[in-house]
Amino acid sequence: MNWLSRLKAGLSKSSSKLSEGISTIFTHRKLDDAMLEELEDLLVMADLGSEVASRVVARFGRTRFGKDISSEEVKNALAQEIAEVLRPVAIPLSLDKPARPQVVMMVGVNGNGKTTTLGKLALRARQQGKKVMLVACDTFRAAAAEQLAVWAERSGCELVRGNPQADPASVAYTALEKARAEEVDIVFIDTAGRLQNKAGLMEELVKIMRVLKKLDPDAPHDTVLVLDGTTGQNAHKQAEVFSEMVQISGLIVTKLDGTAKGGVVVALAERFGLPIHAVGVGESIEDLQPFEPEGFARSLLG
Numbered sequence: 001m002n003w004l005s006r007l008k009a010g011l012s013k014s015s016s017k018l019s020e021g022i023s024t025i026f027t028h029r030k031l032d033d034a035m036l037e038e039l040e041d042l043l044v045m046a047d048l049g050s051e052v053a054s055r056v057v058a059r060f061g062r063t064r065f066g067k068d069i070s071s072e073e074v075k076n077a078l079a080q081e082i083a084e085v086l087r088p089v090a091i092p093l094s095l096d097k098p099a100r101p102q103v104v105m106m107v108g109v110n111g112n113g114k115t116t117t118l119g120k121l122a123l124r125a126r127q128q129g130k131k132v133m134l135v136a137c138d139t140f141r142a143a144a145a146e147q148l149a150v151w152a153e154r155s156g157c158e159l160v161r162g163n164p165q166a167d168p169a170s171v172a173y174t175a176l177e178k179a180r181a182e183e184v185d186i187v188f189i190d191t192a193g194r195l196q197n198k199a200g201l202m203e204e205l206v207k208i209m210r211v212l213k214k215l216d217p218d219a220p221h222d223t224v225l226v227l228d229g230t231t232g233q234n235a236h237k238q239a240e241v242f243s244e245m246v247q248i249s250g251l252i253v254t255k256l257d258g259t260a261k262g263g264v265v266v267a268l269a270e271r272f273g274l275p276i277h278a279v280g281v282g283e284s285i286e287d288l289q290p291f292e293p294e295g296f297a298r299s300l301l302g
């Protein structure tokens, strides 16, 4: 299955919700206020965000009020609007930065897909012939390093992990030192995502970043916030909280398969303007792909 069909299949719950909603509202009638209002509610409920919703509705109201309008026209126009919002932020994660090594740090709330995403990216980097190191900075949970070890094995990457309960920042520091000595191209740092202690987690991330900068003032070169697409509005809150504490350089939104909240990607793009490097529509390596705005917009509308 190619990427577009995967994306389409993954987004099918989101697209049927939108598509059916639009078909119900627009049954070849003249466009009136009630229809516009229903459309706005539908877009908000599909997690597209109130800014995008009101803009689309205002545009229709201006150009088409009192005229016949079909659900197809609405879908096309909406797809265009969505693609426009997404285009400026669709920026793939470059694994070719001049820094040696390039340090990519994955952050995010627990269970969002950091380790899986990191594994997929590492495998891709290996396929491009890069020398890659994976660093397990979640030293609290033994299973976290084990999971990363599986990806390291699968992709043929070196794994650096600390002793149980070791200071995550010291693991990161040691790893980067080692990576430099070994002329590694890319270092992927996996971090913990425990939510029960927000302050502690943020402090830990800030500390990891601080010690990395002692070796390379520009490190980490990428700090990627991984968000779970199924959490809808909660993803906004997470993006807000993390951006306040650490400088996020880009987003990856996972688990867009099997959720009706795929519109959240659009709302995130509109609200934060951060690069969206990729979206995840499944657990296999092919299911993480650079973000393609037109394809995404069309898939979201079915």
Ligand SMILES: Nc1nc2c(ncn2[C@@H]2O[C@H](COP(=O)(O)OP(=O)(O)OP(=O)(O)O)[C@@H](O)[C@H]2O)c(=O)[nH]1
Pocket (backbone or CB within 6 Å): 108, 109, 110, 111, 112, 113, 114, 115, 116, 117, 138, 144, 191, 192, 193, 194, 254, 255, 256, 257, 258, 279, 280, 281, 282, 283, 287
């Ligand atoms: N369906 C689906 N599942 C995904 C996707 N990405 C990750 N997952 C699954 O989500 C679960 C959690 O992923 P992890 O990568 O372990 O999440 P994490 O952020 O590292 O979690 P912690 O280490 O606990 O903070 C795993 O079962 C993954 O296989 C995706 O795009 N789609």
Ligand SMILES: [Mg+2]
Pocket (backbone or CB within 6 Å): 114, 115, 116, 144, 190, 191
């Ligand atoms: Mg993990």
